Amino acid sequence: MxxxxxxxxxxxxxxxxxxxxxxxxxxxxxxxxxxxxxxxxxxxxxxxxxxxxxxxHPRIKAAMQNQMKKLTLTSRAFRNDQLGMFYEELCALTNSHKVLPMNSGAEAVETAIKAVRKWGYMVKGVPEDRAEIIVCADNFHGRTITIVGFSTDPISRRGFGPFTPGFKVIPFGDSKALENAIAPETVAFLVEPIQGEAGVIIPPHGYFKKVRELCTINNVNLILDEIQTGLGRTGKLLAEEHEDIEADITLIGKALSGGFYPVSAVLSNTEVLGVLKPGEHGSTFGGNPLACAVSREALKILTEExxxxxxxxxxxxxxxxxxxxxxxxxxxxxxxxxxxxxxxxxxxxxxxxxxxxxxxxxxxxxxxxxxxxxxxxxxxxxxxxxxxxxxxxxxxxxx
Incomplete structure (x- = not known):
């Protein structure tokens, strides 16, 4: 043809x-x-x-082929021999405490939204259904109804409403705008370290230092969407390292599997991810043995090569x-x-x-x-x- x-x-x-x-x-x-x-x-x-x-990449290909011969999917109804090692290796590499595996970047974003909302009600004491998440203009976090609802791109939004409430939009790179936007009901600030889809928009130096400070003072979770910027793309394992900060929640995907398989993950701590109990969130394919085996090798390649x-x-x-x-x-x-x-x-x-x-x-x-x-x-x-x-x-x- x-x-x-x-x-x-x-x-x-x-x-x-x-x-x-x-x-x-x-x-x-x-x-x-x-x-x-x-x-x-x-x-x-x-x-x-x-x-x-x-x-x-031949090493990822070999890891995938080896795992495919043994076991590809169990669902999370049962355990598998790859998941625990994937957790351990990913936490050690990224200095994280807990991992929640998903498939796509958008799923990771949705997972983080659910987790911080529940954290707001259970830990921070926000009144039920009042949790608010601050996001940035010109953001790109995915294509679900909830995510496009807080996009400022008219092409992404037009014709898809009504949208999920609970989001406040501020300018990117403006720490004063964040300071003014934070309210008692604010549970998180969701932001990209560099806005990729917007055209590789880099915030002013020192912006994320101030953001980290504001989130800490106000008991607000800093969620960094590193799905595009993470795993080496910017010359650091995670783009947050350029300003020597740590997010409360980090979202990774894309290169987590080296392009062989859809894999994403939410990285956080026990306080945030601990609010999710059995039956409250999940994914049939999230954390499957094939995904874990592929991702383990993909991560090793980033550092070893x-x-x-x-x-x-x-x-x-x-x-x-x-x-x-x-x-x-x-x-x-x-x-x-x-x-x-x-x-x-x-x-x-x-x-x-x-x-x-x-x-x-x-x-x-x-x-x-x-x-x-x-x-x-x-x-x-x-x-x-x-x-x-x-x-x-x-x-x-x-x-």
Missing amino acids: LQTDYIKLEDKFGARNYKPLDVVLERGEGVWVWDVDGNKYMDCLSAYSAVNQGHC NLIENAAIIGKKFLSGLKKIKNNKIKEVRGRGLLLAVEFKLNAGGARKYCEELKENGLLCKETHDNIIRFAPPLVITAEQVEWALERISEALSG
């Missing part, structure tokens, strides 16, 4: 809730992917940071190269680690055309919010491969 045949099948039988680039991929290895016609591309999106370890350090070092090189591109239509180049963005001025005609040109030159990336290109290659990328990418990016974006 030709690429056009595959595209016609998708368009005929699939819902049109995505607008992908017209490339049909069939194979991947490391930073590279190949389409059905055999054309080779560098992946500079990493499935929105889900394949930090690179496409089809020095991918976190590589993201910090190579990310600086990539960012420096992007900043050297001369184009008066570019508004700003920014990033941390291997989470980078080039933002164009609003009158520049959008970023999609550059993504399409880069695709023709063997590099895959994707626009966000029309005028921003995000570059986020797998963390296995080398200095030589970054040079290769920068040559093509400079050629497409210059002028």
Whole structure:
């Protein structure tokens, strides 16, 4: 079949809730992917940071195959021999006390919302059904009805109401706004360390130090959504480390399985996750032995193969190269680690055309919010491969 045949099948039988680039991929290895016609591309999106370890990492593949031969799913009605070790290794790596495993990032966010609401009623003493969670404008935490209800993106919200109450929206990066928004009923502040979908928006230095201080003083749980920024993407295991703070609740997913399987987790302490009793929350697939075996190996690779350090070092090189591109239509180049963005001025005609040109030159990336290109290659990328990418990016974006 030709690429056009595959595209016609998708368009005929699939819902049109995505607008992908017209490339049909069939194979991947490391930073590279190949389409059905055999054309080779560098992946500079990493499935929105889900394949930090690179496409089809052989160690994760072997762990998955070995576990598949033995046991894949028990549900949580029974125990399995992978879950406890997954808990122990993940807690040791992230300095957490308790883990609640789920499947998708959105499920992790929903789990955290439920947990802090119940914590508010049982521990903080908030009156029933009065718990409030503060979130930030331009956030992206998932696609469920509750989550899009506190989004400020009209495309995400329009036509999906009525929405779940109990959320207050403030500007991102403004600690004074958070201080003014906190009320006796506030149980949590849910925030991304860097707003990825908004276009790699980095808050002012010192912001999270102040946020941590405000949450502690007011007995408010700080929930950091590290589903995209976590597990090495920004040059630290968790992005919170850039300001030397610790969240009360940390949400991870995406690269937790290296792209092999949907796995997410809520990391917290006994005080918060201890409010959930048997029967109050769960997931048929959450914590299954296949997911745990895959995630255990994916986590080991991050540290044993020095991918976190590589993201910090190579990310600086990539960012420096992007900043050297001369184009008066570019508004700003920014990033941390291997989470980078080039933002164009609003009158520049959008970023999609550059993504399409880069695709023709063997590099895959994707626009966000029309005028921003995000570059986020797998963390296995080398200095030589970054040079290769920068040559093509400079050629497409210059002028």
